Amino acid sequence: MMQNMKLPGKTVERLSEYRRILLNLLAEKKNYIYSYELAALLHITAVQVRRDLMLIGYSSGARKGYDIRELVETIGRIIDSEEGLNVAIVGMGNLGRAVASYFRGKRSKLNLVASFDNDPQKINKVISGVKCFDIKTMEQTIRDLNISIAILTVPPDAAKNTCDEIVRYGIRGILNFTTVSLKVPPDVYLEEYDMITSIEKVAYFVKENLKTQG
Amino acid sequence: MMQNMKLPGKTVERLSEYRRILLNLLAEKKNYIYSYELAALLHITAVQVRRDLMLIGYSSGARKGYDIRELVETIGRIIDSEEGLNVAIVGMGNLGRAVASYFRGKRSKLNLVASFDNDPQKINKVISGVKCFDIKTMEQTIRDLNISIAILTVPPDAAKNTCDEIVRYGIRGILNFTTVSLKVPPDVYLEEYDMITSIEKVAYFVKENLKTQG
DNA sequence: ATCTTATTGTTAATAAAATAACAATGTTTT
DNA sequence: AAAACATTGTTATTTTATTAACAATAAGAT
Incomplete structure (x- = not known):
């Protein structure tokens, strides 16, 4: 209730x-x-x-x-939405492909319907189970496929611009894996994850434990 | 102070x-x-x-x-430890390689000194900037290279055993990227990250926002 | 059928994290 | 050199998250 x-x-x-x-x-x-x-x-x-x-x-x-x-x-x-939500991976480097393969065992109503990259080798191929679109067609594709969630796995220097773009195209939620901390309008939900920060956190507590426990 | x-x-x-x-x-x-x-x-x-x-x-x-x-x-x-701590990536699939490349722009005293896999194609090669060792040699390598932190990126069904192994070999901190939630002794620091959970969280708040804002 | 036990659902207490408030202090202006 | 100002460092307050306590209740035992 x-x-x-x-x-x-x-x-x-x-x-x-x-x-x-x-x-x-x-x-x-x-x-x-x-x-x-x-x-x-x-x-x-x-x-x-x-x-x-x-x-x-x-x-x-x-x-x-x-x-x-x-x-x-x-x-x-x-936690699911009734109709399901469509997801895209933006940036199909190692991390993008890794995320795509994690989606295989997925358990919710989320549909990974597209990925984007600018590498001609990747465009229009199916990679890790998801079709890769030319990043130049992102606006059209996001609207056509009704994509509301983006997983951002582009290189750091492309992060800010790409983020602004996808927000303009109507994305409502972003999971940001780049090392750049982003700014979005209040109606867009942003979740950020920096793996180096996680590793440094582990290292800190390892160090502290070593201090007290030898 | x-x-x-x-x-x-x-x-x-x-x-x-x-x-x-x-x-x-x-x-x-x-x-x-x-x-x-x-x-x-x-x-x-x-x-x-x-x-x-x-x-x-x-x-x-x-x-x-x-x-x-x-x-x-x-x-x-x-947050750094004075001498620096040595890190290994266990499992060189897409995610392992992604993590390795994130290490390039690293900012702390952490040294990525090894990775492990069981794929003969990878063993003894340098992948994403780090040498890949046969996972069978893990015990020796962890001790030889004085590795105290492991990043776990193996497939889910290998997670539990691999974790128990590396703990036996003296690992003091683990960053677990598998979807399996692990148990370690109290003197080992464990940080877990499940990217599907993050995506589902984004989806939940997108759904809620859509409800209230149309 | 009653007693005992195990587990739940919920309220109360505690702990942790974030925010607000503000005195102290140096900087700039007049 | 005094006044006005901006920013810090720190204590107090509020909020959020976790844990503890315990009454309610169904299941199994006697």
């Missing part, structure tokens, strides 16, 4: 992870799961799981644990 | 981002920066910047803004 209220970002992330795990379990013919089991699989607490499910208004009814199939369904109703 | 206390993870992440930006600015011959300028570049608040710098005990002394060179240096003293 109160499903009209936006969920906290952290909860959305965990719901996505719950679903990933639950789908795996379904494939293994498991049908019910307790909050503490699901929690253990993600190394979080059972309370957190129950609280997240409370937020999406899901209730097991009984103390037989959660019906996995039903729960997957409920999570989908909350 | 109090530099022996571990910093919050969020602060560490921002420090890494400050440094990335500051290094770019240095390259453009900018020498001083105000907190609000740095904040604007990352779309955060100036208070946050000042608070983070307070936590690492850095003080500009004057109202001329921060001396960029000095600040970069200070951040390095806090």
